[in-house]
Amino acid sequence: MTIAIINPNASHSMTQQMQASCLNLSLHNETRWYECLASPVSIEGHSDGVEAAYHLLEKIRQLENSDVPPKAYVIACFDDTGLDAAREITASPVIGIGEAAMHAASFVSQSFVVMTTLERSVSILERNLSHYGLVNRCGGVYASGLPVLSLESNEESYDVVRSAASNVLQANRGDALVLGCGGMSHWVERLQSDIGVPVLDGVRIAITFADGFISLKLATSKVAGYAWPETKA
Amino acid sequence: MTIAIINPNASHSMTQQMQASCLNLSLHNETRWYECLASPVSIEGHSDGVEAAYHLLEKIRQLENSDVPPKAYVIACFDDTGLDAAREITASPVIGIGEAAMHAASFVSQSFVVMTTLERSVSILERNLSHYGLVNRCGGVYASGLPVLSLESNEESYDVVRSAASNVLQANRGDALVLGCGGMSHWVERLQSDIGVPVLDGVRIAITFADGFISLKLATSKVAGYAWPETKA
Amino acid sequence: MTIAIINPNASHSMTQQMQASCLNLSLHNETRWYECLASPVSIEGHSDGVEAAYHLLEKIRQLENSDVPPKAYVIACFDDTGLDAAREITASPVIGIGEAAMHAASFVSQSFVVMTTLERSVSILERNLSHYGLVNRCGGVYASGLPVLSLESNEESYDVVRSAASNVLQANRGDALVLGCGGMSHWVERLQSDIGVPVLDGVRIAITFADGFISLKLATSKVAGYAWPETKA
Amino acid sequence: MTIAIINPNASHSMTQQMQASCLNLSLHNETRWYECLASPVSIEGHSDGVEAAYHLLEKIRQLENSDVPPKAYVIACFDDTGLDAAREITASPVIGIGEAAMHAASFVSQSFVVMTTLERSVSILERNLSHYGLVNRCGGVYASGLPVLSLESNEESYDVVRSAASNVLQANRGDALVLGCGGMSHWVERLQSDIGVPVLDGVRIAITFADGFISLKLATSKVAGYAWPETKA
Amino acid sequence: MTIAIINPNASHSMTQQMQASCLNLSLHNETRWYECLASPVSIEGHSDGVEAAYHLLEKIRQLENSDVPPKAYVIACFDDTGLDAAREITASPVIGIGEAAMHAASFVSQSFVVMTTLERSVSILERNLSHYGLVNRCGGVYASGLPVLSLESNEESYDVVRSAASNVLQANRGDALVLGCGGMSHWVERLQSDIGVPVLDGVRIAITFADGFISLKLATSKVAGYAWPETKA
Amino acid sequence: MTIAIINPNASHSMTQQMQASCLNLSLHNETRWYECLASPVSIEGHSDGVEAAYHLLEKIRQLENSDVPPKAYVIACFDDTGLDAAREITASPVIGIGEAAMHAASFVSQSFVVMTTLERSVSILERNLSHYGLVNRCGGVYASGLPVLSLESNEESYDVVRSAASNVLQANRGDALVLGCGGMSHWVERLQSDIGVPVLDGVRIAITFADGFISLKLATSKVAGYAWPETKA
Secondary structure, three states, rough: EEEEEEOOOOOOOHOOOOHHHOOOOOOEEEEEEEEEOOOOOOOOOHHHHHHHHHHHHHHHHHHHHOOOOOOOEEEEEOOOHHHHHHHOOOOOOEEEEEHHHHHHHHOOOEEEEEEEEHHHHHHHHHHHHHHHOOOEEEEEEOOOOHHHHHOOOOOOHHHHHHHHHHHHHHHHOOOOEEEHHHHHHHHHHHHHHOOOEEEEHHHHHHHHHHHHHHOOOOOOOOOOOOOOOOOOO | OOEEEEEEEOHHHHHHHHHOOOOOOEEEEEEEEEEEEOOOOOOOHHHHHHHHEEEEEEEEHHHHOOOOOOOEEEOOOOOOOOOHHHHHOOOEEEEEEEHHHHHHHHHHOEEEEEEOOHHHHHHHHHHHOOOOOOOOEEEEEEOOOHHHHHHHHHHHHHHHHHHHHHHHHOOOOOOEEEEEOOHHHHHHHHHHHHHHOOOHHHHHHHHHHHHHHHOOOOOOOOOOOOOOOOOOO | EEEEEEEEOOHHHHHHHHOOOOOOOOOOEEEEEEOOOOOOOOOOOOHHHHHHHHHHHHHHHHHOOOOOOOOOEEOOOOOOOHHHHHOOOOOEEEEEEEHHHHHHHHHHHOOOOEEHHHHHHHHHHHHHHHOOHHHHHEEEEEEOOOHHHHHOOOOOHHHHHHHHHHHHHHHOOOOOOOOOHHHHHHHHHHHHHHOOOOOOEHHHHHHHHHHHHHHHHHOOOOOOOOOOOOOOO | EEEEEEEOOOHHHHHHHHHOOOOOOOOEEEEEEEEEOOOOOOOOOOOHHHHHHHHHHHHHHHHHHHOOOEEEEEHHHHOOOHHHHHOOOOOOOOHHHHHOOOOOOOOHHOEEEEEEEOOOHHHHHHHHHHHHHHHHHHEEEEEOOOHHHHHHHOHHHHHHHHHHHHHHHHHOOOOOOHHHHHHHHHHHHHHHHOOOOOEEEEEHHHHHHHHHHHHHHOOOOOOOOOOOOOOOO | OOEEEEEEOOOOHHHHHHHHHHOOOOOOOOEEEEEOOOOHHHHHHHEEEEEEEEHHHHHHHHHHOOOOOOOOEEEEEEEEOOOOHHHHHHOOOOOEEEHHHHHHHHHHHHEEEEOOOOOHHHHHHHHHHHHOOOOOEEEEEOOOOOOOHHHHHHHHHHHHHHHHHHHHEEEEEEEEEEEHHHHHHHHHHHHHHHHHHOOOEEHHHHHHHHHHHHHHHHOOOOOOOOOOOOOOO | EEEEEEEEEOOOHHHHHHHHHHOOOOOOOOEEEEEEOOOOOOOOOOOHHHHHHHHHHHHHHHHHOOOOOOEEEEEEOOOOOOOOHHHHHHOOEEEEEHHHHHHHHHHHHHOOOEOOOOOHHHHHHHHHHHHHHHHEEEEEEOOOOOOOHHHHHHHHHHHEEEEHHHHHHHHHHOOEEEOOOOHHHHHHHHHHHHOOOOOOHHHHHHHHHHHHHHHHOOOOOOOOOOOOOOOOO
């Protein structure tokens, strides 16, 4: 059985990097990784999100129509782009990396802090946080100022993120750090070691949750907000 | 100067019906009406919303690139489909009919009730309500069970909506009714007369607000969450 | 048809200044401006508010009993002094400049900041904000320290307000500024130009909304919290 | 030393009835009872409240200027009419009977229910409840439909209130009853006996708190929202 | 590596029943089951909880001092008895079955309903729900009226719970059911089949999460609220 | 009649110090002071709290079984350790010093600040604050960094607390200070004089409230969350 992990943006290198950071996970199911080539190369703001959600749904419909559809889906963008819509068009569970990381953080800390990329993403994440109910468990959502694609690489980016994270943890008395972009996934162990608080990477957590949901036979409710789409007259 | 009113679904008859219900408005600006022909014929749930938002953005980009771009936009779906994304891609104000009706209701009542179409839309509207901050001013969001396109017409539909509205107003001690779908726009005066509380139709209110925003020279902030989209590398 | 704009304090020069800042609005209705000569000369705190509300109601009752009562009322104090009581004693819509500005800000920004006069007014405005539901859309309410009547005039006052506004916008990552006193109305364009984010002046917004409500035939609900006053035995 | 208990309405018989219900309280200070003869005879809604607050402040100013000003004040209207303004104009503590009863209820129950007089008062009390922070501790605010002055007397009124209270306690799984009008004060023991849950009467609780605050030397803060009124230029 | 699942009450048969319902889970780690023999036989209310928490901590300290301490802990009482204290005294992650079920429900539904045992437990669970942030995702917490130990067995109990669950799901428009007691664990599949919405059993979910947290190397933060206990002077 | 004041920790000197600070209170009832010798010497964090709550219940049961049980109980730890459980096992009212101080603060200020001992206690107090409903009335909970037992004595400790309190009051625009530990009780007058805002000490306030509740015959509800413990089969 397989878990489909879909990066809603078009960056194959980002998909690869996230995949690499998940190699050491113990899973009962196979993972398959996808990106959405018609999407923007990175999701930075609402309009990128609308386009990416559109192509994400296309990808999920295509997988659902395949011979052996996935048993679970992970949406590998911290904005949880298209999450609710995805839950309408499949019976398998769908997990966003943002919700996975933020919920998990509430199991190991009293007040986590989220470090994302650009200031423009902050209000998107705050709204998700509010919808998930975790506002009171979060000391704040902050942006390092580094765009998504700059995270793939170098030492300089790492230093900016580590330094920004330390500052906001201290200023907000936070006791855990949530990485607010899939592109930071490869830094999780290094950051945890440097900063001294739990560091949560949504990619690995969401996949682990998806693996567990398959074992638990947990599926999305189909009676109200996530019912199958209406047939139009 | 013009206000562009965009119905994000593909139903031209619904556009026409909304337009008809706005004939008696006093406005300083001209209105232009559009629908999105590649969208679903009605927006019922999250996945319809993702598709409609995608085509709505296309339409706005096209109007922005026209010789005389609109001075304001109205999104004529009560879900406020694509509202935040739209605000990124234009400097003109963008107003959703859902937010317009619900905010306006809070000026004339202590506790309004929203009557929408299908149960599946309730959680979408509740989330918007929460984002707009109006949860404590709303006695509840309820569905009549009638799909969007059935609203265009007949006496039977009217009776279902009127009866459902009366019931939830009483059960929730509501003092105003918000029509939770653009397709109910043509019933506003009749319902108000039958039910005896203010009835708020987002289509007419949003256009009136858009007209006023133009006079006030109020434009969307471009410094954070609604900044112009990033240029990708 | 007329909109009555009532300044609940006794300062005629403040009424004149607000009126001057509204000259360029496009309206369908005539405006008439009033102050309350028996009120304190400025409303700074709760007890000033109680007195001003008392005299405001007197003025509204008097206008209601005139030959041609106004079709809408605007209460031109940012505390929205006496707003709910006013809605009981007239069938015409009543709009406060505070609520108008703060609701409007939520249409053009993700997180606005309010700059008012004295620290003592902050908790009054925070409570209004909470009642309107906009707490999560507001980065904070701050006081410049300048009393109401000092705003009428000079360059020095302007500099204090502009500087305070810039600081709190930055500290709170705000993307719009709401002017927290009718006396700042004349600075709206200058501040917007100097600060680079939308600046919202409740006086002009409330009048524009009142003008629109007349066109929409929107009236206050008379069935519960805003019902006509009881006849006493 | 004295506690001034001020009924903000004009009904002397209501004052007398409240006073009678307080005869068995053990207090360290003397009580003095007042009403506001220029006020409406009962406070039912916002505009009654504005007038009553105005006359309440007059009364407090007069007492403050007397030879031996009171050491504490109780505002004997469940709406807590003029409470914040009163706190500005005296250094002595001021306690509203509504806040006293609702806070006290949170010490002896998990979820109290409020039974008030007319539907129009519900939204006023809900707003106070929200300001006091007790929304989550309250199962709901309900109206018996009986106007304030009808509570003074007869068996029939008692039956209406008792029956309404029982119903809303059951429907809301409440475990305590708060009497939402000073006029119900004389029923507290009888209701408690008939209904079987704690019944809280704000008049007696507020006076007891005032008595304790004098012993504790607790006074209202004078540095921000409750600072002494500004001297006008 | 092992996961310790501790039933904080003294009922061995309840432990056995929960264990039986977990036989078909796919896990990477071994499970070890414990109860607390000095605790009450069931946890029904606050004082039972205080005693059970005390003995739970004893058990955890004993396991921490064993040769091979567990890699994760599950607290198998839906009240999440002693959860925060447990997180102080071990470096391994600790998961409550209540929090696990309610968080998981928010991944597969828009509005879940909790069905617990006795009315007295409702306020305890509501407070947990509020702390976890999931109030807005929960349609309500209800009690079947059946005490904990009566759940172990018979057909009659099943019918009471199934019927109560169906009623509250309908009345609250819920789309998922959370089993509010570990003792209902063995009914999860049968209920799901009978009721037609996802049914969430915290025991199995918490163990699955614990298994995943071990794989993710997620540990409790030790810098603030969950820091190791202070050494007393 | 007596009020039992129980210090849930084992420190007799702390009990004595609190007792000394209450000498000048005017009360109608006698006070009796206790500590819990089997508890930790100070309560700093969740696991200390679990142990202290266990021994607190033992003490209350013992007093309940004495010849003349107390008429009211005060729990003299600012965490309100075991408060809800205590309310189950006695019919007399039980008041925590934390809740007493924080509720009282909301009667004399618009925004109080809490100064406690160690950072680890902050999240405990924030959760209590949230349960009591007073989040919006509190500018923040802060720790001086001084452990509980260091508060008993010297000038240096006083300076640390006074300085920390001044700073957070200013930074949060607070207008009252709540002492977040019973061990600070003896500083209340000195701090109030030095800082210039009302300073609230829960020990004295809770005892005064308990004294008043006895006069009011206010007892804990016994119908739902605080019902007498279940008899186990």
